[in-house]
Amino acid sequence: MGLEERLPNGILLASLEKLVNWGRKNSLWPATFGLACCAIEMMTTGGPRYDIARFGMERFSATPRQADLMIVAGRVTNKMAPVLRQIYDQMAEPKWVLAMGVCASSGGMFNNYAVVQGVDHVVPVDMYLPGCPPRPEMLLDSILKLHAKIQDEPINAKRAALRAERGDRTELVASSVKFAKK
Template identity: 65%
Template sequence: MGLIENVKDDGFEGLEHNFVTGQVESLVQWARTRSLWPATFGLACCAIEMMATGAAHYDMSRYGMEVFRASPRQADLMIVAGRVSQKMAPVLRQVYDQMMEPKWVISMGVCASSGGMFNNYAIVQGVDEIVPVDVYAPGCPPGPETLLHAIFTLHDKINTGELLQRRSDNGGGAGLTIEQRDGQSAPLLIRGAQ
């Protein structure tokens, strides 16, 4: 109360401390950027590099991100680190659905991004068939530097608010469209053509 009274009486002269003004939205976005908590979703080789990023040498805690949450309900960011198999795909989607909004996804490595060198029956050809992806990190596996770069890119996108806008436009991400590509029935499933 005292603050408002002081301003009422003396104008800005009445303030005792420095302060910053801004939109609530930018303040919230700033806060979100600095406290992204990743869900542990290590799958394959990339998970080792993700752990390396969290360890002392690359030290993700500099960006408020060292707290890998085992429960998806406490996490904001899912780093899909590694190849996603047909058997894992429903699990991945369930973990994503359990995360609270706002949530973001980094697809780490070529296997998660596009299937990579494993273009076969077992691997989902890109995790974006299952969940909406915000940033793709290339590499097999991406080094910790690449992952950090992906995280910075995500920070920028969170800061501009671009991501949340997009999500409200299209109603919140891709549906689960995994079908068995077994080759038993000869025609191959072509993505986007069904």
């Protein structure tokens, strides 16, 4: 009852783009950038109760050269913004950024001169995760949505331009809806 029995003559066909994106999706290593209370929730996601290892992400990288996903958890101050940008620039391509929490997304309740009003002023953000602080389940859900986005991403500039011209976007469905019992 394995995969071999379901395939005709043991042949499996897929496009190179699908295979490359499948590999990228299943080998995300996060570069942690925990700055405030959201970092506690991010660390909890790595623990045994929520087990981020089932997505191949158990290795939170301390070095940006070995990471593809930057999780910015918490408020970014003006003093920390150049450091964040430097770490982002040191990450290898392709790279993704997840803004975790309302402080990283929009500055939160800290509307003053010292806090950047959204990490998207410093680095391009692929996924925003709301909440103060967001629960580990919400982080796992946003990672699953990021996986769907990576899976549908074109791997060359020509296909990316065509897709943007057509206005195609990946439909991001909440995990509670996508995996609900029917």
